Amino acid sequence: MFRFLILGMALFSLRLFSFDPASISIFPSSALAAESAAQKIADLIVSNGGKKTVLGLATGSTMIPVYAALKKIVQEQAIDLSEVVTFNLDEYSDILPSHPQSFRSFMFSHLFDDLLYSSDNSLGIRQENIHIPSDATWTEYEGLIAKYGPIDLQLLGIGRNGHIGFAEPGTSIHSRTMVVNLADTSRRDNAHFWNGDLEMVPKKAVTMGIETILEAKEILLIAFGESKASAIAKTLRGSISEQVPATALQTHPNTSFILDEEAASLLKNGYTTRFINARLLLDHEIQEGELWVSKGKIIPPQSQGDLVVDIHGKILAPGFIDIQINGGFGCDFSRNPEKVDLVARELLQFGVTAFLPTVISSSPSQYRSILPKLRPRTFGTKGAAILGVHLEGPFFSSSYAGAHNPQFIVPSFNSAIETTYGDLQGVKLVTLAPEIPGGADLIKLLESRGILVAAGHSAATFDQIRSSTAMGIGLATHLFNAMSPYHHRNPGIVGAALIDPQLPYSLIVDGIHLCPETISLCWRCNPNGLILISDATEALGLPDGSYKLGTLEIELQGDQIYLSGSRTIAGSNLNLNKAVRLLHSIAKCSKVEALEAASLKPAKLIKVHPQKGTLAIGSDADFVVLSDELQVEATYVGGELAWNLNL
């Protein structure tokens, strides 16, 4: 009975993994992970205060950004390397140490060349302290390590087959420095260093043994990319096996892991993740803190987290929601809506985690074919969620067709709504001109179906817009564009939106649709109402050239898009991330205000808040990681990495 109790207690106290390493730090991108690894190495050298520090070093693609970051830190902070001693893990056999593809050449070109001790650099690393094994010297390697060691910090990469150093699957846990045959996978994985010529990759190598590696006081394993995910999962969760040499690390008392999200991707399933070192946009301010996520939702902090993702001091804000976007990347939602998933995926790079595909004025038969293809749906980490459709038109004032085909504009409403659109299932927002004959009936009808109504492409007077907002119009679409201009005796929709803090209005802040002064004016008059939209066309993300908006030809020239052969602006080439940055710089609003104009405010407008648009507990874990310059560096959907700005 007592035995069962002990066993029960042991099981109860089991954490996520049977192996409980010193730490597993996951970063949104390999660039941030590499910086953090480099900082850890630099910190160790500095903390030794000029006394001897023995480093075990690795080569390979993983180490390239780590060494680049280390060089930068060492040079910027003038760190003294004169007492640093290094031992490399391994080296190819049967090639000269001076061979350009040798690990010795790798180490010098990626790290040592710029840090060597010289008459000009008394803080540099001394040649005689650099040790790299070779065919000629490997038999003395253990003796050398024993003389200077133990190794304070051993860096490790990992092979896809789970090798560490070149201790390949099958290597004994008791092995010491030796000559080995390289596994085929290892040779293939290294062929890119040899111009892709597998035949050139040596078949043998000299490597530290597993027991040698395990004698280091501290081990840091670094892995980037999806190709390492399986080896990492086995190393952390699998049982110790010679078939996966890295599992031997489970016997080491002080091993840490620095991974990017891709390398950690198989660890996260179903577990609680804690995002630390973040500057969170919460309660209308950016505050230091952490975010807990489980099963795609933000949860209250727990006493114990399973996995930790280090945001590295970056801003963490709710994902952007674009409520007006006509397409992008060669897909125009009014022409080829079946390609919407492609746009959904590409939008992740702009921090957009949800959107309303927007259909411009089309014919009744086109609506019937388009709308069923744009029904609300989610794509997990494969794309921004479709929250519904924005129907921009066709009930517009004929005077303000803008870039819509006049042939499809319907300047009055006098029949059943289905006659125009067919089924309204999934429609979230309709932009119309409220002053057209029958406009009031149309607004009431849409309202009664739970659809949000916006005023746009309209010549409405101030009084007309005021009475239609009383009826339920909840938004002015792309204020100033395609509507009667402000007149000092007839302020129209523009005047209504600028003086009524309760009237939200969308704005295309691309620096082309509106001049900076107009953007500033809007911000000063009604900051509360301003919502950013992209109004992007299929040309978004594509080079200059001819494209289409609905049925009309358009021309992209730089950032400007016109109806072909005219100076009529036809949608934009804007994305919401850029709009956030431009609003911040042009209107001189705070970062929080700029970010909320693309997240919290559109979410509230289309009534998906508090599920979206906030990082509050209970909300969807859709968020973006941003630099101080408000550049999106990573996008998460449901707490999982969906896009990152990688090396």
Ligand code: F6R
């Ligand atoms: C290199 C080494 C190897 C690599 C591993 C990962 O000194 O010992 O174990 O660390 O093969 O290589 P990359 O980083 O190129 O994927």
